[in-house]
Structure formats: C-alpha cells, structure tokens
Amino acid sequence: KQEVTQIPAALSVPEGENLVLNCSFTDSAIYNLQWFRQDPGKGLTSLLLIQSSQREQTSGRLNASLDKSSGRSTLYIAASQPGDSATYLCAAADSNYQLIWGAGTKLIIKP
Amino acid sequence: KAGVTQTPRYLIKTRGQQVTLSCSPISGHRSVSWYQQTPGQGLQFLFEYFSETQRNKGNFPGRFSGRQFSNSRSEMNVSTLELGDSALYLCASSLWASGGSIDTQYFGPGTRLTVL
Numbered sequence: 001k002q003e004v005t006q007i008p009a010a011l012s013v014p015e016g017e018n019l020v021l022n023c024s025f026t027d028s029a030i031y032n033l034q035w036f037r038q039d040p041g042k043g044l045t046s047l048l049l050i051q052s053s054q055r056e057q058t059s060g061r062l063n064a065s066l067d068k069s070s071g072r073s074t075l076y077i078a079a080s081q082p083g084d085s086a087t088y089l090c091a092a093a094d095s096n097y098q099l100i101w102g103a104g105t106k107l108i109i110k111p
Numbered sequence: 112k113a114g115v116t117q118t119p120r121y122l123i124k125t126r127g128q129q130v131t132l133s134c135s136p137i138s139g140h141r142s143v144s145w146y147q148q149t150p151g152q153g154l155q156f157l158f159e160y161f162s163e164t165q166r167n168k169g170n171f172p173g174r175f176s177g178r179q180f181s182n183s184r185s186e187m188n189v190s191t192l193e194l195g196d197s198a199l200y201l202c203a204s205s206l207w208a209s210g211g212s213i214d215t216q217y218f219g220p221g222t223r224l225t226v227l
Contacts, residue, residue: 045218098167
C-alpha cells in the first residue's frame with residue numbers, strides 16, 4: 001500500500017531564502033508525482049506534475065525533482081516571497097491512477 | 112474560463128441526516144473527482160466520474176455515493192451523517208484522463224461540512 005510522507009510538517013523562513021520541501025513515497029511504481037499548494041479556506045492549486053519517466057519539472061521559481069529509486073521528490077522554491085506562504089502537498093498517482101496524498105508542509109515566509 | 116465551482120460553500124447538518132453537495136467542472140472537462148480533507152486523515156480520494164460513469168472509488172463506506180450528469184456536473188451524497196463526516200469536501204475536474212494522473216486536476220474551493 002502506497003504511503004506518502006512529507007517532512008517537515010511546518011517550516012518558517014525569512015523572505016528571500018531558497019528552500020526545499022521533501023516528499024517520500026514507499027512504492028516506486030508510481031504513475032506520476034504532483035505538487036499542489038493550498039491557501040487557507042481555498043481549494044488546491046496544481047504547481048508541477050512529474051511523469052514517472054521524468055526527473056524534474058520547472059515552473060518559474062519552482063523546481064520539482066523525482067527519484068523513483070529512492071522514493072523521493074523535492075520541491076525547490078527559489079528566492080521565497082511572503083506570497084509563497086501556504087500549505088504544500090505532494091501526491092503520488094498509483095497504478096489505479098488514484099492520488100495518494102501526503103499530509104503537507106505548512107510554509108510561512110516572514111517579510 | 113470559469114473555474115470549478117462547488118455549492119454550497121458551508122453546510123451544517125445533524126447526525127443521521129443526509130446531504131448533497133454539487134460540483135460544476137470547468138467547461139469541457141469530463142472527469143470529476145471528489146476528495147475528503149480532514150485534519151486527522153488529510154486528503155483522501157472518494158471517487159471519480161467520467162462520462163456519467165464511476166471509474167474509480169476510494170475506501171469509503173456505501174453511505175458515500177455520487178453521480179455525474181450529461182453536462183459533466185457532479186453531485187455527491189452522504190447518507191446517515193456521522194460526526195466523523197465533518198470535513199472539507201473538494202471536487203476536482205480534469206480534461207480527460209483518470210483522476211489527474213495524466214491531466215492536471217483543477218480544484219474547487221470546497222464545501223465545508225459540519226455535522227453536529
């Protein structure tokens with residue numbers, strides 16, 4: 001059974017810092033790995049989707065990597081801004097195409 | 112293009128009642144998925160509909176059901192509500208494939224259900 005873990009559960013950093021959020025999964029037979037952000041009281045916004053055959057995806061200041069052999073994905077945020085404050089969730093699509101979710105990392109960027 | 116809309120946004124019910132939540136996907140999207148989000152269990156997949164057919168189902172009791180109409184709008188129903196059903200229910204739509212595994216999923220703002 002696929003399990004997805006995100007560490008740390010919360011992170012607070014000063015504005016301008018580069019940071020890395022971690023996501024690990026127990027079953028390497030994933031279809032893809034996705035990163036989302038959730039703002040309080042709102043739904044989820046898709047950030048990056050990495051297919052199982054890919055190693056990384058980039059969008060603006062965000063870069064996500066995928067290492068299936070080690071069961072890890074990282075989300076790199078460059079030059080963090082207060083607007084990046086949100087909860088970041090990763091989700092692995094299993095063989096049934098269902099998304100298995102991590103519990104999220106709550107990120108606070110201090111001005 | 113309008114995003115995914117969910118109604119109502121907030122709902123308060125008592126134990127034993129039933130509830131129906133509605134989701135309107137982005138125009139042209141044919142796949143609609145439902146998720147339950149709670150502080151204790153996080154996000155959990157409920158079910159996914161495509162062209163009015165349920166394609167995938169998560170591990171929830173039969174009290175949770177859904178349907179999809181010909182215009183891709185979807186409803187989910189929870190019967191005999193329990194306190195533990197209090198949660199944020201999120202709906203997501205995608206263009207075609209199963210549950211966002213190929214296509215990006217676009218989420219609505221959710222319906223906050225409180226069961227007293």
